[in-house]
Amino acid sequence: MREAVAVFRKQILDTRKNRAVLIQFIMFPIMTIVMNSAIKVDDMPEFFYLKLFSIMYMAMAPIVSMSSIISEEKEKGTLRALMMSNVRPASYLAGVGVYDFQCCLIGTMLMSKTCGLDDGPWWRYLCVIMLGLVISIVLGASIGVLAKDQMAATSLAVPVMCLFTFLPMMAQFNDTIAKVAKFFYTQQLYLALEDINNVKIGTEGLIIIAANAIVILAFFVLAFRKEGLTNE
Amino acid sequence: MISVTGISKSFGDKKVLDGVSFSVEDGEIFGLLGPSGAGKTTLIRVLTGQLKFEEGSAMINGKEVRKLTGADKKKFGVMMDDFGLYERLTCYQNLKVFADIYGVGDEEIATVLREVKLEDAVKKEAKKLSKGMKERLRLARALLAKPKVLFLDEPTSGLDPQTSSEIHEIIRKRKDAGTIIFLTTHNMTEAEKLCDHLVLLNEGKIVERGVPKELCLRYDHQKRIELVTTNGETISLQMDRENAKKTSSQIAEFLKEGKLSTIHSKEPNLETVFMELTGRKLEV
Numbered sequence: 001m002r003e004a005v006a007v008f009r010k011q012i013l014d015t016r017k018n019r020a021v022l023i024q025f026i027m028f029p030i031m032t033i034v035m036n037s038a039i040k041v042d043d044m045p046e047f048f049y050l051k052l053f054s055i056m057y058m059a060m061a062p063i064v065s066m067s068s069i070i071s072e073e074k075e076k077g078t079l080r081a082l083m084m085s086n087v088r089p090a091s092y093l094a095g096v097g098v099y100d101f102q103c104c105l106i107g108t109m110l111m112s113k114t115c116g117l118d119d120g121p122w123w124r125y126l127c128v129i130m131l132g133l134v135i136s137i138v139l140g141a142s143i144g145v146l147a148k149d150q151m152a153a154t155s156l157a158v159p160v161m162c163l164f165t166f167l168p169m170m171a172q173f174n175d176t177i178a179k180v181a182k183f184f185y186t187q188q189l190y191l192a193l194e195d196i197n198n199v200k201i202g203t204e205g206l207i208i209i210a211a212n213a214i215v216i217l218a219f220f221v222l223a224f225r226k227e228g229l230t231n232e
Numbered sequence: 233m234i235s236v237t238g239i240s241k242s243f244g245d246k247k248v249l250d251g252v253s254f255s256v257e258d259g260e261i262f263g264l265l266g267p268s269g270a271g272k273t274t275l276i277r278v279l280t281g282q283l284k285f286e287e288g289s290a291m292i293n294g295k296e297v298r299k300l301t302g303a304d305k306k307k308f309g310v311m312m313d314d315f316g317l318y319e320r321l322t323c324y325q326n327l328k329v330f331a332d333i334y335g336v337g338d339e340e341i342a343t344v345l346r347e348v349k350l351e352d353a354v355k356k357e358a359k360k361l362s363k364g365m366k367e368r369l370r371l372a373r374a375l376l377a378k379p380k381v382l383f384l385d386e387p388t389s390g391l392d393p394q395t396s397s398e399i400h401e402i403i404r405k406r407k408d409a410g411t412i413i414f415l416t417t418h419n420m421t422e423a424e425k426l427c428d429h430l431v432l433l434n435e436g437k438i439v440e441r442g443v444p445k446e447l448c449l450r451y452d453h454q455k456r457i458e459l460v461t462t463n464g465e466t467i468s469l470q471m472d473r474e475n476a477k478k479t480s481s482q483i484a485e486f487l488k489e490g491k492l493s494t495i496h497s498k499e500p501n502l503e504t505v506f507m508e509l510t511g512r513k514l515e516v
Contacts, residue, residue, distance in 0.1 A: 007331035010318065010325075017320040017357075077316035081373070083278065084310050085333050086302035 007095025025103045028057035032111040047196045050115040055190045058129050059164040062136035064157055070144025071153035082209050083091040089229045097137050104133050124199035132189045135213050141219040145227055162195045185212035248274045261413040263427030271436040272416035276383050309379030311370050319359035334377040344372040364395035381412045421501035434510045452499040460494045488514040495512035
């Protein structure tokens with residue numbers, strides 16, 4: 001526990017000066033707040049920007065930040081120093097993961113409250129986003145574990161992130177894409193937020209999300225067994 | 233105490249360590265001297281539990297290396313070149329991360345920062361430190377948990393003589409306090425100056441071992457002494473039994489005439505010993 005807390009604290013200090021990661025946490029909340037207050041189009045669905053950017057944020061920020069943080073530590077050898085100091089991989093991943101989750105959650109709370117979501121639906125909205133964040137964090141961690149350095153992490157994270165982030169958006173305009181997109185957890189969570197004042201996930205949605213979570217967790221386990229946390 | 237018996241380690245088909253055996257007593261500086269690629273870093277990785285090995289056994293303070301727990305590892309200080317620093321964090325913050333892990337307080341951070349003479353750079357970001365300062369910060373991190381065994385992998389590689397000398401001083405102080413220092417280097421001067429005992433490692437095998445001075449004397453086949461006269465002339469004389477009379481009379485002559493400036497023995501250094509044993513240079 002002490003080790004996980006130390007990693008969490010380290011991450012707070014480090015991210016303040018790490019613009020590449022910091023921007024992931026603040027970009028979408030700022031965009032949502034700005035666009036929601038500045039661009040109003042007639043017949044625009046309620047909370048249009050919040051729904052769209054929440055899903056993008058939920059997929060993009062954790063995948064990019066987790067993979068970037070872990071791969072940087074692997075590349076620079078700080079992770080090796082931590083492991084030698086008796087920080088277990090689970091403690092390290094918990095420290096970084098909880099930090100990442102917390103930052104994304106703060107961003108989500110900020111953007112949803114600024115957009116004026118009422119308390120009742122807000123809690124259900126947060127639950128949906130938190131579920132997505134956890135899956136995205138595991139996916140980001142898998143990429144970080146698999147990549148030997150930051151460059152490799154970026155080249156892996158970008159296509160994965162694009163796939164999970166943009167499919168729900170494109171599915172709105174193309175039925176064929178929608179048929180494929182429905183098998184992605186991001187799309188199911190987007191559909192759950194369709195009526196944001198009455199958030200619901202159906203049985204099919206739950207099964208797809210659970211299947212996604214299992215596949216991503218299995219991917220993480222395989223990546224961890226193959227590469228471990230240090231470039232050995 | 234460290235006791236290593238017949239350790240072998242391979243990466244694929246390449247045998248990096250081949251039946252390595254030695255022992256290190258408490259409060260001793262033990263050197264592992266060899267050129268790049270000799271297997272020095274691999275041996276540190278093996279001894280600190282970072283790498284598994286195929287054959288042999290290794291005990292550190294009575295505990296088998298294969299069975300080291302996290303708590304055992306906390307008693308080691310490890311300074312390796314590829315153990316990076318958090319470049320965006322300050323010196324203090326870098327140490328604070330590890331102090332939190334070890335459960336030591338700010339007092340210990342201040343003590344090690346003083347010890348490595350970085351107390352004036354407490355608030356400086358690691359990326360803004362010079363190479364020498366970064367090495368000292370790495371050393372401070374290794375010293376933070378008051379280790380019983382300190383593993384140092386080429387601690388002064390690429391550093392200026394002043395910084396190297398400061399690091400040597402810190403190492404000696406820790407040795408005096410009873411810490412086992414396990415040091416790898418390809419710098420023969422560093423090995424001669426610091427080590428109580430050393431082994432010469434080449435291509436994963438120990439080729440020679442002993443006290444540095446004794447090792448040099450053991451390979452002193454030529455037995456020569458060198459005289460420098462007051463006018464700067466260097467004269468080399470044979471020091472064996474057959475030439476005893478001739479050599480002593482020559483020295484006496486120079487002394488009588490007041491022409492002798494310096495006189496010293498010409499035994500080989502560790503580089504020459506290593507060359508003789510392996511045909512390779514140390515500093516490659």
